[in-house]
Amino acid sequence: HCVAAIDAVNILLGNTEPEQAARYPLSDAGLSQLAQDFYSYQIGADGHPAVPLGSHVNPYTAGGIIEGGYLGFAELQYVHMPLPKQELVAFLSDGAFEEQRGSDWVPRFWRGEDTGLVMPIMIANGRRIDQRTTMSQSGGVYWFKEHLKLNGFEPIEINGRDPAAFAWAIINMAQNLQQQHQDILQDKASYPVFLPYAIAETVKGFGFVNAGTNAAHNLPIAQSPALHEAARALFNQGCAPLYVPSNDLDWAITTLKNHHVSGREHEKDHCLRQLVVKDLLAPPINYLTLGEKQAPMVAIDSYFTDLVVANPELRVRVANPDEMRSNRMNLTLDRIKHRVLDVELDEAEAVQGGVITALNEEAVVSAVLANKQGLNIAVSYEAFAVKMLGAMRQEAIFARHLREIGRDLHWHSVPIVVSSHTWENGKNEQSHQDPTLSEAWIGEMSDVAPVYFPCDANTAVAQLAALYQQKGRIATVVAAKSVLPVWCDATQAQLAAQQGAITLRHDHQADVQLLAIGAYQLQEIERAAKRLRAKGVGVSVVAIVEPARFRIARDAREAAYVWNDEAVNNIVPEVQKRLFVCHGRPEVMTGVLRRLDTGYQHSRFVGYHNRGGTLDVFGMLYANKITWAHIVMYVAELLAQDAQLWLSAEEYAAVQGKGNVQNLR
16 A cells, blocks of 8 residues: 555656646645545546556556555565566565565576566565564564575665665665676676665654554544544644655755656656567467377477577566476476576576476466566466466456556466366365366456467467467466367367367257367267267267357457357357356356356256366266266257167166266276
């Protein structure tokens, strides 16, 4: 909520976006309007906030690049933001410090060869919402300094109420870090650097009533100064020592607005806000032919490696919580390598490596979300990628807000690839069988937060290539790591990526339509379709790669992204009886695909029903009742037919849970 101070200082210095400059001129009327607008909750007829001001950093905040409402992520991101010759001062919170693990790894990640100067400053006021911070309870600034030293920082303690101390600290830290890098280049030292870190000690609510107490967090005066005279007197009494005469204020503003002399950019024009990023050169795609087999993750690995080679000027970051080879990203790891301080395995590690590895999903995804001037990918087990959700959502929200006010986004889209997923991870018990991330992400706005379910290797690479040609999107890609059949040729794969779905087979008189959302789901559907056709049932088979393209739009911006009714009918042939076989929980897709739902009597959704354990892929499919034979049974129910006419006695018994389940393999 320190954005109130940020906006106030920006307006005093004329460092404003056009919308704020127009509404808040540096005058008594303009400053009064600023005070009135803060937390005014004004809303326009279009449903958007009616004033260019918010309770957190927002698109109107000059220089704003992250909302900050998700505590602790700025601490995880700042070291991955600037490129060489760029500088970043990161103001951090002692309350947010305890929110996220990983900020103490910054010295392990900083390299002067590919990273600009970073100067972190902790505002240590000792309090969060209800009580003292954990840091304060653990020993305060002294404890924090010892903690920083243990983790490779070089702490500097400054007076948090002295502006000159901040200026000195920033200059000192920058010079210190530059010198350490020079020593490394001259072989006088080695990584890690001792990263300078300033601790600005102050009290919460300095200068106001009840400063340094719990009351300082929110409303330090029990009653409203606008309505109660006694409260107003207390407020004015507290503010009086902070008053700066107008002549002194004018002198300070003139002194600081020396950009034309110093060559300093206005904060609103900081390189991280006004990004300049080279367009990606797309390498050719080596599509497989029908009948071949390959793991979708292997195809993704191969294409990403080619993309890196084709764009050598872009800084590459790969987020890896662990198990990169298990997720079939071998070529990427061999080329980019784990970023380490001491190389143990030459083929997989390097001091200048671009794979940010830590067994902490929040920390590693922050590396790729922060690297907005580069080329990024995150790869994780599906079950644990849900820990990335807060960081992902904060970025997607801010990106969409920027677009809504007419700002262009220049950073390359980021795929969050989740593999070793629900249907592949039976060997690791039900904790590893969790489709929550894709379910949550598909609830976000589709134009900035797409979810893809590639059905084979070709659709996986076609979708990835298409995503990288777009700007400002964060996508969840659910990709299998096991070897699977290729169902789409090159043309079909590209069409699937363009349309969000592809009709693979459509009998002239289709009695039922089988719609797959996921690679294993399509495999079972194809097997079921073969049996149904053999029994004289007409079948239409559709692979849905991006379900949200077919949803009911929730606002005008999303409406421009999803398909209209005519396009939906052209992409997905009309068949009254429909069976949707889903990667995740079917209830989610029932809502997302409402436009394709032909009614309770005619459509059915099946998928993950929270069944699992130590099982193989077949066991997972059987436990959740979506094997090919279960699909045949569901079709029989939709068509009011007897499934025993289409299944053998042994198969039917297995579907009913009474026979040998191995008969369905």
